Amino acid sequence: MLSLRPFRPDDASVVLSWIHDERSFRLWSADRYDAYPITPEDMNAHYAAMSEAGRFFPMTAEENGSPFGHLILRYPGKDQRVVRFGFIIVDDKKRGRGLGKSMLILAADHAFRKLGAEKITLGVFADNLPARRCYRSAGFREVPSDSPEIFHILNEDWLCLEMELERK
Numbered sequence: 001m002l003s004l005r006p007f008r009p010d011d012a013s014v015v016l017s018w019i020h021d022e023r024s025f026r027l028w029s030a031d032r033y034d035a036y037p038i039t040p041e042d043m044n045a046h047y048a049a050m051s052e053a054g055r056f057f058p059m060t061a062e063e064n065g066s067p068f069g070h071l072i073l074r075y076p077g078k079d080q081r082v083v084r085f086g087f088i089i090v091d092d093k094k095r096g097r098g099l100g101k102s103m104l105i106l107a108a109d110h111a112f113r114k115l116g117a118e119k120i121t122l123g124v125f126a127d128n129l130p131a132r133r134c135y136r137s138a139g140f141r142e143v144p145s146d147s148p149e150i151f152h153i154l155n156e157d158w159l160c161l162e163m164e165l166e167r168k
Helices: 011-017 022-029 040-050 099-113 129-137
Strands: 002-006 056-063 066-074 082-090 119-125 141-143 149-153 156-166
Touching: 002 099, 011 040, 011 066, 022 082, 040 056, 040 066, 056 099, 066 099, 082 099, 099 119, 099 129, 119 129, 129 141, 129 156
Parallel strands: 082 119
Antiparallel strands: 002 056, 056 066, 066 082, 119 156, 141 156, 149 156
């Protein structure tokens, strides 16, 4: 059985164990951390710093009580009809089973029903084809941008694409 629950500080070590190199780390976190690797304490401190009352919701996805995925939900602005997903990751040993899609569907349901979202947005690097396929399979669509965001990571320019899912 799949479920989504609030992130706990002891989840940080599990989530970080799914990241094996700096490229994977940056695909997950972009430039949100200054250095690689990070510790569970770094992750928990970052989340604590981002936690504004009622605006930041880190979540852990479980299969039969065992964590397999993680993401955050947050209100990116004052409009609480828009929720943004970020820090999306699935245990690398469990990829290819549809768990990422299931996690996104659970998180979207949570955002629509419990957070009052009318639209969910996320950013994904253009070269991250597996993630883009996963997001599309969960119902997200790429949206054009007049000013696409470029991140300079690992001495390369990474294009970030916007995707969204609207409440039906």
